[in-house]
Amino acid sequence: MKKMISLSLLTISALYSAEVALVPITVESTVMTDVAQKAQMSADVAQALTEAVPSVDMSRRSGIANDILIRGQKRDNISVEVDGTKVFGACPNRMDPPVSHIVANQIQDIEVIEGPYDVENFGTLSGGVKITTKKPTAEEQGELNVGFGSYGYKKFGASVSGGTERVRVSASASIESSDQYRDGNGDTLADQMDKGGAPGNKYQAQYHDMEAYEKKSAMAKVYIKTFEDQELRLSATVNNSDDILYANTPMDAFYDNSVIYNIEYNIDNINDVYKNINLQYYHSEVDHPMDTKYRVAGATAYMTNQLQTTMQGFKFKNSFDINSYKLLVGLDASVRMWQGEKYKTNTATATELARFVSLPHTKTTNRAIFTKLDKTFDALDLTLAARYDTTDITPDSAIRHANDYSALSANFTSTYHLNKANKIFLGIGQASRVPDARELYIVTAGNDNLDQVTNQEIDLGYEIENSMFKFKLKGFYSKLKDYIYYNKAAGTFANVDASIYGGELSASLYATDDLSFDLGASYKVGERDEPLAGQTGTNMADIAPLRGNIAANYEYMANSIATVEVVASEKWRDYDAENGEQELGSWTILNLKIKQAINKYFDFTLGVNNLFDETYAQSNTYYDLTLVTTGGQTMLLNEPGRYIYTNLDFKF
8 A cells, every 4th residue: 555655646745735835946946934833743944844845855863853855965065044144063963953953933934945056155065945034023913832742742932023113123932842752663762772772872771761852942133223224133042952862873962052143234225226235244153962871881981972063154245236137246254163072971970081082173264255147038037146165174183184175156047937827947057065074074984185075957847827726847967076975885985976866846736715735746866976985886875765745735714724645755775775774665654734723813733643653764874874783784763653733823
């Protein structure tokens, strides 16, 4: 039955998920709107993105703080920014990916860039995520959000906004926690470790049933109108997460704390030609100690690896309207610091036994100039964009050498409107990204001779939309030169040439005023040009197989919707076994959801995911992550089993 449903979804998957609404796809991006209102199952941004955008897959790391892939690309191959702030995690093992440092209930919109089409940000190689948080309003308004779910899940959030024409202020806060989820076999995270982990990695008896995580977040914004058409914008976000369990990883996160703040000055309507000036300074910092305190190996003495990173940057953007041309010219500069130390602690006495460097203190300095030109010729929309970067990477190490890189990125995108309902689009682009400190200098796997990666890509698509249906088809081919790839045989990272190609299809059918169907699909193939040293295979890791969903939505009364959704994945046949991946079976799950609008102030949502309690894993075990291995087999982490949730929204 699973295989039949999976094969029948060869060309379909839900574009409009049960959680987040989308606006039309262009060549380079997909935009999710009203994220805070729609992401009701969890505050995890990775979960919301995966359910909403066909090109996005999720790397399951824990019950929270999961990572994302865009068209099989993750880590520094995709960029993440929050209100223009470039965000990085501190953990080299992706236990605190960038999207984990913001929560869904603070977000208004998310733009997912698919391909090398963002010249405003450093390192958008194969995609990017631009998160826009909720802006303060002059009108006084507020919201309370309460959520409960299976496995002891609890979420409480509140936000307020208000002010005057001159000063607007907003504040929000949330707390979220959960016990360990159970997979379809009824196994908790600790139970999964008992079945698949080495003895030393298993949880001690007193920690076996401990809570999976607790996450607290707060945000404040102040917008001040200084003069006519001028505004000073201030914002700060704080995230504190405690005791996050990472079952198939040798360590858990003792805590994961981050701070993001922004100072922005915006000037509009300078004159008829000079339309906008925007100056921004941003700063983000993350402190992430992970340890073996709860594991059997840490019973008498446990190891801690404490990683810290800071990112600060400056952007200066200028927008012009010159006749019928729109021109953007900008400067971008940033400095990232990243370092790590390991130390051993006696469990009984809490005294430190040893300390050494795990990641040398590394400074990455980037400077860039970028420009973008937009022009419409009747039915044809054209965009030309370019960026030039210079980057210096300097480790505080006597045995590792510094690196410097320069790169020219450029892209061309076009949309031709065949008529009011039909259009075709084309994108051609090139972008580069430098290796990060982990890939270059980490003690156990660094390679300070790595070259930067360059992606040359072409995207082509077609869209039709009328009162009865929408249909979008989009394909891409990406050629990766000097792609940074982990080689298990050598125990380090290496450069390799590769290609990834595939496509996404989506459709919406409006059967009646009350009944609609949403469909879509994502499929991709990845191959290295040649095997890595000491290996024979060429399959790329992280290339998930054909996946899709189909959803039926019934609006049974005003603003009240019932949704039935089937999500399916083909068997993982093409995988990189030599670098830790393994065959994963096909799977099909059924999700149900009802959202009831009691009145204009109160919404109530009840849903169940994975109704039939299927046991499945959606992310593989590529060795660029340090995962638990026993008997030559890397431990998989299964997805949650049947998950029932409810959410209450009060607006005032």
